[in-house]
Each structure stands twice: as C-alpha cells, then as structure tokens.
Amino acid sequence: MSEPNIRTALPDDDEELGALDRATWSSLHAVTPRPQPPYRPFFDERHAPGEFLVAELDRRIVGYIRVVPATSLACNxxxxxxxxxxxxxxARGHGVGRALIRAAMTEARRQGARRITLRVLGHNTPARKLYEAEGFAVEGVLPEEFLLDGKYVDDVLMGRAL
Structure with a gap:
C-alpha cells in the first residue's frame, strides 16, 4: 500500500465521509448510537469541511481526522x-492513522497552536497505543464516564506539546 495523500476535506466529500463514518462506527470509540437511516449529512453547521483532514489512497478517502480549537476562549x-x-x-495497519495524526499536528502548528489534546475511550487500546507512539501522554482520566454495551468505560484525556 502506498503513502496516503492527506488534504483538507471539501464540501463534495460529504457523502464519501458519511459512508466511511458509518462503516467504521464501533462502541470501541463511539459514545453515540449507531447511525440509522435516514442518514444526516456528514458536514453541518457544527462540522465544517475545513476542520477535517482526509487521507486518500487511489483517489478514495480511507480516513479522516478532525482538528478544532479546544474551546472558543481567547485564553485557550x-x-x-x-x-x-x-x-x-x-487501510488499517498501513500507517494511515499515523499519517493523519502527524498531519493534524502540522496543521495545528500552522494555526499557531502550542498544544494538542484529545479524548479516547479507556478500552480503545489500539488508538491509545497509536497516540502514545506519537508523543501523547495521559493527562487525566474520567472513571466510568460512559456506559457502553452494558459496561462502564473510562474517558481518557491525552495531550502533548507541539
């Protein structure tokens, strides 16, 4: 598999990103219910194309990452x-996730950021290992924050300097 091409999402990517989002839905990382028809648009007033970076292989979107200001506060x-x-x-296991994380950090730096943070479910070991390999550290844990599939799951806060 070749290196993915990483670019900013475009409005025309809505349908392909929506299909990817539905195909990758899992309680391993999602706290919202599984999407059901009729499907809502991927982009909306709170999720603009410019907030997303997409990974393409052979002109097909195989991944995305969303990078946004942590809050709307000037001091943050x-x-x-x-x-x-x-x-x-x-596309898993071929460096797509790693390429997206690195592109997100590059974009955050371009925007003038000094730190980048994220939240990951405690039971999502593959994602946690990937973030740790890219320099993220656990900065906090909200114990049993979510009830998913009948089990309580921690919300893990991770971050790193840029």
Missing amino acids: AHVRQIQGLAVADE
Whole structure:
C-alpha cells in the first residue's frame, strides 16, 4: 500500500465521509448510537469541511481526522483538539492513522497552536497505543464516564506539546 495523500476535506466529500463514518462506527470509540437511516449529512453547521483532514489512497478517502480549537476562549486559543479519527478497515495497519495524526499536528502548528489534546475511550487500546507512539501522554482520566454495551468505560484525556 502506498503513502496516503492527506488534504483538507471539501464540501463534495460529504457523502464519501458519511459512508466511511458509518462503516467504521464501533462502541470501541463511539459514545453515540449507531447511525440509522435516514442518514444526516456528514458536514453541518457544527462540522465544517475545513476542520477535517482526509487521507486518500487511489483517489478514495480511507480516513479522516478532525482538528478544532479546544474551546472558543481567547485564553485557550493556543490549544487544538482532535475530535474524531477514523480509518477504513482495509487501510488499517498501513500507517494511515499515523499519517493523519502527524498531519493534524502540522496543521495545528500552522494555526499557531502550542498544544494538542484529545479524548479516547479507556478500552480503545489500539488508538491509545497509536497516540502514545506519537508523543501523547495521559493527562487525566474520567472513571466510568460512559456506559457502553452494558459496561462502564473510562474517558481518557491525552495531550502533548507541539
């Protein structure tokens, strides 16, 4: 598998990103219910194309990452937060997630950020290992924050300097 091309999402990517989002849905990383028809658009007033970076292989979107300001506060403008990362099943294990995380950090730096943070479910070991390999450290844990599939799951806060 070749290196993915990483670019900013475009409005025309809505349908392909929506399909990817639905295909990769799992209680391993999602706290919202499984999407059901009729499906809502991927982009909306709270999720703009410019907030997403997409990974393409052979002109097909195989992953995305969302990078946004952590809050709207001026005193927090130096922090970006990853709020969503998805990689198509067939592209997993080929460096797509790693490439997206690195591109997100580059974009955050370009925007003037000094820190980047994220939240990951405690039971999502593959994602936690990937974030740790990219320099993220656990900065806090909200014990049993979510009840998923009948089990209580921690919400793990991770971050790193840029």
